[in-house]
Amino acid sequence: MVQAMKRKTAVHVNLGAIAANVRSTVDHLPKGTQMFAVVKANGYGHGAVPVARVAAANGATGFCVAVLDEALELRKHDIKLPILVLGITASSLALEALVNDISLTVGSLSWLQEAKQGLLAANEPNLVNKKLRIHLAIDSGMGRIGFIEDDEFSAANEFLLKNQDLFEVEGIYTHFASADSADETYFNYQVKRFNHLHDLLTVRPKYTHVANSATSLFHAACHSDLIRFGIGMYGLNPSSTKGVTDLPLPYELQPALSLRSELVFVKQNHPGMGVSYGSTYNSQEDEWIGTLPLGYADGWQRRMQGFKVRVLDEWCEIVGRVCMDQFMVRLPYEMPVGTEVELIAADSTAPNSLRAVADYAETIHYEIACLLQDRLPRIYEN
Ligand SMILES: *Cc1c(COP(=O)(O)O)cnc(C)c1O
Numbered sequence: 052m053v054q055a056m057k058r059k060t061a062v063h064v065n066l067g068a069i070a071a072n073v074r075s076t077v078d079h080l081p082k083g084t085q086m087f088a089v090v091k092a093n094g095y096g097h098g099a100v101p102v103a104r105v106a107a108a109n110g111a112t113g114f115c116v117a118v119l120d121e122a123l124e125l126r127k128h129d130i131k132l133p134i135l136v137l138g139i140t141a142s143s144l145a146l147e148a149l150v151n152d153i154s155l156t157v158g159s160l161s162w163l164q165e166a167k168q169g170l171l172a173a174n175e176p177n178l179v180n181k182k183l184r185i186h187l188a189i190d191s192g193m194g195r196i197g198f199i200e201d202d203e204f205s206a207a208n209e210f211l212l213k214n215q216d217l218f219e220v221e222g223i224y225t226h227f228a229s230a231d232s233a234d235e236t237y238f239n240y241q242v243k244r245f246n247h248l249h250d251l252l253t254v255r256p257k258y259t260h261v262a263n264s265a266t267s268l269f270h271a272a273c274h275s276d277l278i279r280f281g282i283g284m285y286g287l288n289p290s291s292t293k294g295v296t297d298l299p300l301p302y303e304l305q306p307a308l309s310l311r312s313e314l315v316f317v318k319q320n321h322p323g324m325g326v327s328y329g330s331t332y333n334s335q336e337d338e339w340i341g342t343l344p345l346g347y348a349d350g351w352q353r354r355m356q357g358f359k360v361r362v363l364d365e366w367c368e369i370v371g372r373v374c375m376d377q378f379m380v381r382l383p384y385e386m387p388v389g390t391e392v393e394l395i396a397a398d399s400t401a402p403n404s405l406r407a408v409a410d411y412a413e414t415i416h417y418e419i420a421c422l423l424q425d426r427l428p429r430i431y432e433n
Contacts, residue, residue: 077110089281091117186222230265327371350422
């Protein structure tokens with residue numbers, strides 16, 4: 052996608068905030084627990100490579116991504132720390148992962164058998180003594196990926212004992228479905244399920260890990276050799292259900308992302324003049340309307356109609372439908388073209404915080420950040 056560099060509209064990322072979040076998190080971890088920074092989906096929209104570099108410089112010792120391509124992007128940028136792919140990678144790509152020192156998630160015996168065939172068939176002389184690093188995913192109740200049944204898991208254990216020349220079991224892990232909830236019933240059920248399968252494993256992996264941000268922040272007692280820290284690193288409270296009080300953060304986290312643009316057109320509307328598709332808004336009196344040069348194609352959703360963004364120090368309502376590349380706001384008085392507009396603030400208490408935008412759009416802040424398209428340049432600040 053073309054990056055719109057010539058339009059004064061960008062996602063600003065405060066790398067200092069990310070650095071501070073990583074440092075505080077590492078400081079709060081029990082001694083010996085490592086932090087793997089989760090930089091999947093282009094670092095939750097913040098930019099995977101810059102975030103990864105800052106995270107590494109401030110104490111992260113590895114990375115998690117969703118897909119192999121994201122891992123390869125980090126390697127291409129000379130990032131040498133361990134990388135774990137959290138999703139399921141095609142078994143036919145085992146060799147490529149191995150060659151690039153990338154660890155893969157495994158959730159079934161059949162995957163291991165297929166990967167073995169592939170690795171043997173590749174017959175790469177350079178790979179003698181090199182093993183594919185794997186993390187065994189346990190589905191303790193997330194219902195997404197991973198081993199569920201004792202029998203299959205024990206069979207995988209046997210298989211791995213016999214194929215230690217090909218596979219190194221680097222980790223065993225699980226993922227919680229409700230670590231951000233005050234009700235711990237299901238969480239505790241998952242802990243039990245995980246421990247049960249974990250105890251069937253006779254191969255000793257280097258890392259046992261269970262903690263995403265919510266688990267790390269709200270269930271600190273849960274044992275982990277490493278945490279997979281995503282949303283918290285970006286300064287956002289993972290507990291963020293609309294209408295439910297957030298679980299309090301045990302230490303401060305600073306949001307890093309803001310979205311800023313400027314007025315590109317300003318006009319006076321008179322009574323009866325409509326605004327945007329379908330004329331869902333009609334001026335009732337003489338009023339000033341400003342146009343912004345971004346829209347739903349940038350990830351600023353159509354449903355943001357009615358939300359208030361900050362223009363200088365004024366909160367201005369989005370009037371009329373948000374178009375693909377433009378939208379309009381009602382101004383309190385005539386403001387010049389070029390006036391700065393802040394759509395998303397890097398301040399968790401602001402009325403236009405990422406969280407507030409997500410609440411308005413009836414989703415979670417993760418999704419709003421990920422939706423911000425590549426057309427928006429990322430500008431890095433310290
Ligand atoms: C995305 C993801 C994480 C990170 O989650 P956050 O809530 O952003 O900390 C951790 N583990 C797995 C398996 C994931 O898919």
